[in-house]
Amino acid sequence: MAGTAVLVAVPLLAAGVSLRLRYAGEPAPGTRTRGRDAVWLGHAWVDGRNGEARLAELVRRIRDTGVRDLYVHAGPLEHDGGLPASRRPKARWLVDAVRRELPGVRVQAWLGDVLSTEGRTGMDLGERATRERIVRSAHQVLAAGFGGIHFDLEPVHSGDRDYLSLLDDVREVTRAHRVPLSVAAHQIDPLPSLHSLAGFAAGHPKWWSPSYFGEVARRVDQIAVMSYDTAMPLESLYGGYVARQTRLALEATPRGTDLLMGLPAFHTDDLGHHESAETVAAAVRGVRLALSREDTRRARFGVALYVDFAATPGDWAAYREGWGTYGQRSGPYREG
Numbered sequence: 001m002a003g004t005a006v007l008v009a010v011p012l013l014a015a016g017v018s019l020r021l022r023y024a025g026e027p028a029p030g031t032r033t034r035g036r037d038a039v040w041l042g043h044a045w046v047d048g049r050n051g052e053a054r055l056a057e058l059v060r061r062i063r064d065t066g067v068r069d070l071y072v073h074a075g076p077l078e079h080d081g082g083l084p085a086s087r088r089p090k091a092r093w094l095v096d097a098v099r100r101e102l103p104g105v106r107v108q109a110w111l112g113d114v115l116s117t118e119g120r121t122g123m124d125l126g127e128r129a130t131r132e133r134i135v136r137s138a139h140q141v142l143a144a145g146f147g148g149i150h151f152d153l154e155p156v157h158s159g160d161r162d163y164l165s166l167l168d169d170v171r172e173v174t175r176a177h178r179v180p181l182s183v184a185a186h187q188i189d190p191l192p193s194l195h196s197l198a199g200f201a202a203g204h205p206k207w208w209s210p211s212y213f214g215e216v217a218r219r220v221d222q223i224a225v226m227s228y229d230t231a232m233p234l235e236s237l238y239g240g241y242v243a244r245q246t247r248l249a250l251e252a253t254p255r256g257t258d259l260l261m262g263l264p265a266f267h268t269d270d271l272g273h274h275e276s277a278e279t280v281a282a283a284v285r286g287v288r289l290a291l292s293r294e295d296t297r298r299a300r301f302g303v304a305l306y307v308d309f310a311a312t313p314g315d316w317a318a319y320r321e322g323w324g325t326y327g328q329r330s331g332p333y334r335e336g
Contacts, residue, residue, distance in 0.1 A: 019232075019240030027288035028296055032324035033066030036258055036302035038224065040110065042309040043073040046088040055094075058308070059101045061316055064325050066302060067105065069222070070098065071150040071182070074109040074141055079123045081133030083111070083140060095145040108148030108182060109141035117157050125153070125162035134166060138173050149174055150222075152184035158208040167219040174221075182222035182258075187230075188213050188248040190241070214252040223257060224304045225249050227283065228264035229272040238277045242286030250294050250301075260304040261287050263319060265311035280305070280315045284322035 039062065044050045074088045095107050111134075116122035124130055138149050149170060156163050167181070174181040189207045208216070217223045227245050232238035246261055253259040264278040287303060295301075303323060305311060 019237045019244065022240035022243040022289065023236045023282075023286060025289060025292075027285065028292035030296055031288040031291040033303075034299055034301055035066045036068055036260070036300065037066040037323070038069040038071055038222075038260055038302065038304040039067055040304065040307045041070050041072045042307060043087075044309065045072050045094050046074055046091045048090045055097055055101070062105070063102065065320060066323065066325070068302075069106050069108055069148070069150075069180075069182070069304075071108050071110040071184075071224075071304070072146075073112075074146065075111045075113065077111055077113040077123065077134065077137060079113065079116075079121070079130075081123065081130040081137060083137035085140070085144075088141070088144065091141075091144050091146065095147070106147040106180070107145075108150040108180065109138075109144075109146040110150045110152060111137065111141070112152035112154070112184075115153055115155060117155055117160070123153065125160070125166055131162070131166045131169060135169050135173060138170050142173070142177050142179065146179075148180040148182060148221075150182045150184070150224075154184075154186075155205075156186060156208075157205055158186075158212045160212075164215060164219060167216065171219060180221035180258075181219075182224060183216060183220050184262075185213065185216060185223050185225050187225060187227060187245055188252065190244055190248070210248060210252045213249070214254070217253040217257045217259070221258060222260060223249075223253060224260040225262055226306070227262045228266075228278050228306065230278065231272050231274070232277050233274055235277050235279055235282045238279070239282035239286040239289075242283045243290040246287050246290035247294050250290065250298065255298075255300065258300045258302065259298075260302045263303050263305045263315075265305040265315040265319075266307055267310060267312070280318040281322055284318060288322070 072094065074091060075083060077083050098105055098107050114122040116124045171181045186206065186208045188210055225245060227242050230238060230241050232241055242261065249259055249261065261283070263280045263283045265280055267275045269275055284303065291298065305315070305319060
């Protein structure tokens with residue numbers, strides 16, 4: 001028993017030391033916003049619960065920041081891929097209001113559902129008819145005025161070819177409308193083939209392989225890593241983990257695709273998420289440290305706050321102060 005405990009403790013200790021070292025040092029000058037950031041917005045923006053007062057508050061929050069995209073929850077999709085128009089009665093109001101109050105900011109339709117990859121119920125992307133309905137749903141929300149499609153379909157297992165096929169089909173639609181296709185992406189294996197081990201041991205392969213992440217990234221205009229729910233117990237370990245994920249994502253993402261790293265602007269405590277550890281400030285610092293070491297000139301890069309209805313004034317302040325406002329974005333990177 002003692003020998004087994006040592007075998008488990010030693011690699012865990014080594015991993016902790018590695019993450020803590022990744023969180024050490026100071027970010028380089030110029031590792032600030034590139035004006036390509038995003039925010040996930042809840043369903044209340046399209047079902048009528050949020051009105052002019054909340055809109056004015058949102059405008060104050062993001063004006064002069066690097067936020068260029070709003071991922072607005074317009075679903076969920078039906079398990080068969082359909083999307084009733086009744087779920088977004090105020091969509092046109094929101095799109096028009098953002099266009100008026102925040103010129104240059106895009107409102108993308110956030111479409112999601114639970115996949116049947118780990119259970120008996122949910123969406124089955126293996127069904128051609130389901131994928132075809134999703135494509136039609138994309139047409140519908142773009143006709144309603146949205147300026148892009150943002151998918152959050154979970155859990156997508158590493159290597160899923162049906163998901164890639166869906167992205168290929170929907171990108172034909174978004175290209176025809178000259179709007180972006182974006183996705184919320186799983187984290188990347190922090191250790192080689194960890195997704196396979198997690199799938200075998202727990203039936204839930206949380207991570208994607210770097211090669212699969214790259215396949216997804218090549219099929220979209222934006223890829224936003226859900227770099228939270230890590231179970232890290234300390235802020236320094238979480239920040240180091242984000243630095244590690246940022247490095248892996250930079251390596252896997254083509255330079256022609258926008259890469260965004262998620263910021264945990266929500267506050268729950270459970271086995272997978274400790275709000276004292278997973279902070280916006282730690283995530284921003286981890287992102288900046290990774291940029292400093294790997295690619296300070298990366299232009300197509302940003303961060304994405306999840307989620308507006310749970311974010312506190314402190315979360316917004318940490319984003320502004322740590323990542324900078326749009327007027328402070330000048331740095332050594334170049335558009336490419």
